[in-house]
Amino acid sequence: MTNEFDYVVVGSGSAGAAVAARLSEDPSRKVLLLDAGPDFPVIEDTPAEILNGSAMSLALHDWNYRAEINDGRKIRFPRGKITGGSSAVGATIALRGTPNNFEEWVAAGNPAWAWDNVLPFYQKLEDDLDYGDDAVHGAGGPIPIRRWxxxxxxxxxxxxxxxxxxxxxxxxxxxxxxxxxxxxxIPSNRRDPAVRFSSAMGYLPAARQRENFTVRAGVQVNRVLFDGNKAIGVELSTGNGSTEAVHARHVILSAGSINSPAILLRSGIGPAADLGWLGTDVRVDLPGVGDNLIDHxxxxxxxxxxxxxxxxxxxxxxxxxxxxxxxxxxxxxxxxxxxxxxxxxxxxxxxxxxxxxxxxxxxxxxxxPQSRGRMKLTTLDPSVDPNIKLNLxxxxxxxxxxxxxxxxxxxxxxxxxxxxxxxxxxxxxxxxxxxxxxxxxxxxxxLDSAYHPVGTARMGPASDESAVVDERLRVHGTENLYIADASVMPEIVNCNTNLTSTMIGERLAAWLRES
CATH class of the missing domain: 3.30.410.40 (Cholesterol Oxidase; domain 2)
Incomplete structure (x- = not known):
């Protein structure tokens, strides 16, 4: 294998950009950030529809997924395929979860996610242009927030x-x-009334200046590579049917609530029956992978x-x-x-x-909502879209x-x-x-979706057979493999999921930098 890194982060969306950039602040840690979509390092090269905060961008930088919403009816299910992920194409709604949301997370066996513990990480990501740095808000963070x-x-x-x-x-x-x-x-992630400000725009410019930080765009991750149950890297599709192995001491999946569980399944981690049907060996039997899909x-x-x-x-x-x-x-x-x-x-x-x-x-x-859905794979081929059933x-x-x-x-x-x-x-x-x-x-x-899927790799203790990661976002039954994105939410928050996903990325980066 080639290209040794300390951390490889898969997906540069709301959480991935945050965790990768924060890890790279330590010059002793070599970080690789991967994304399947294109990368636009400077504003001048960024497409107008990505910068336009007056409308969502649902076509040109999208995974083009469809989801069954109810009674067999299928809908478009946009997910951003670009550095910045869905934060680069969405509605720029920068709302936080409420304290009662995190009481639910604690009740599900995750005491580290109590409101008093997560509030500092919401504040850390914010540059609140209206309220500044006080007991509730943050100032000087990577993501500007303003109100109309x-x-x-x-x-x-x-x-x-x-x-x-x-x-x-x-x-x-x-x-x-x-x-x-x-x-x-509405609190909005933008500095002015016109321009959408994504997680990539907030976190990556400073990180790009560091010698220990690398971005690779236009590459899709097929699976996680293992030595026993220790994650040691990822396999990439680089085009023309070729693959490449990238070696890392730690692997962090931040590919979102559809693609992170899909990568786990292709890696032999998930419900044993599903993995057997797909024709792959079972590395870790985790029934919760792809299950518990919640959307607004x-x-x-x-x-x-x-x-x-x-x-x-x-x-x-x-x-x-x-x-x-x-x-x-x-x-x-x-x-x-x-x-x-x-x-x-x-x-x-x-x-x-x-x-x-x-x-x-x-x-x-x-x-x-009480309703729960599920995402499944129909094949191990990463070019084939997953089966997404919202079941609203x-x-x-x-x-x-x-x-x-x-x-x-x-x-x-x-x-x-x-x-x-x-x-x-x-x-x-x-x-x-x-x-x-x-x-x-x-x-x-x-009926339509608000495009806020969560929960498909939910956090919880090992005693909870539906849990996929523990409260420190480590994938059960593995070593050095983590997930940081909306898929780990055990319950959905009472708001758009963008800001909470970024907070999750901040939280994991802080834990990893302690080690």
Missing amino acids: QSDELTPVGQAFLESSLKAGYAEVADHNNPTATGVGP PRTGVFMVPKPGTFRQTDPFLQTILRTTAEGSSEFNDMQYYMVNHFDLALFPELQMLANAPVIFGVMAVHQK LDTEQDIQILVDAIRNCWKLVNQDGIASLGQSFIVLSDELMEEEEMLRYYVKLS
Whole structure:
């Protein structure tokens, strides 16, 4: 084998960029960061759609996965294929998990992840441009966070804020305060109103200047290499059917909730029955690999905008209402977003339904669903996409919560200043809103993913047969193999997963630097 490193980090997304960069701060540690997508080291060479914070980039730098969402229906399932991962293509929502989320992680056998333990790592990653360095926020970190100012809100964003206040919700200036609940501007990973700021932009520039740090882009990891149960490197696909072995003392998988478990399975780590069916030897029988897939389901009430009521350069998300769902006791387990505009070019079935290229409206995202899915491999060939089954709306409670959320969306959309900007509702009407069964059908018809998969390599003690890593993110039954990304979350957080994934990367890097 060639190319000896102390650490090889697989995937440069929200967590991977953080863990690799932090490890390289110690000049005695030689770090290699791998990514299957392209790398753009400087802003001047970065594609415009990656820098454009006004819309998600879902096509040009994507794995092109599809996922079964419910009852056999398949949807696009975007995952960023680029240095920065999904943080380079996503909605720039920089929300933290809430203290009760980490109480769940502790209850699952992971006491090191109590809120007081994770807060310093949220602060370490932040450069909060509004609140600076205080007891709650961080300053000087790699990821800038700003909130939309009142004079930056679009008319429909301002109307949503006002309609939520009229409906009795509290006004929130800072959604990253752990006690905040109500409506207010979205914390966003950007330094200015226009440019998306990814984890690669935040963490890698300084690391690239270090002699002990290397980035290799455009290479896909097939599997982890072992000596017994000790990880000693990875096998890469480098194109034209050729492979290459890279040697490292430690291997860190940060390829995300789909690709990290896929690499484990191709390495002989996972449910014995699945590995036997795939035709590979069982190195470690871990039933939880690929299981416990959790995602945030979303739906909403949408309209076709009147001509001239928005600009394509307007940010598509600026305001959010966080609250407790109807019939729930969970803190902030429901989010409502004002979608200022959303281009349907990549969603032809929705464009046909709307009979328009662009929609706007209020979107509801359930933060604590009961439903669980799974990802599996159909072959050991890394060029073949995995089978992703989200299994959303698998419980009656999950369905009912979104039905009630649609009613709330309808009330918010019909406030002054929002509905007047639209020329027609999509599917829904006053009459349909009175029909319970039609609303249930509408929820299933309009259902989509928020693209926040977690849990497919969940953390927990060795006594938990569904756990894949321990609380220090070491893969059970192996040596020198770690996972740092959203796949290790035992339960999903009540927010977009980007910032928590980065915090996980910071946390693992700190542990490794202690050794």
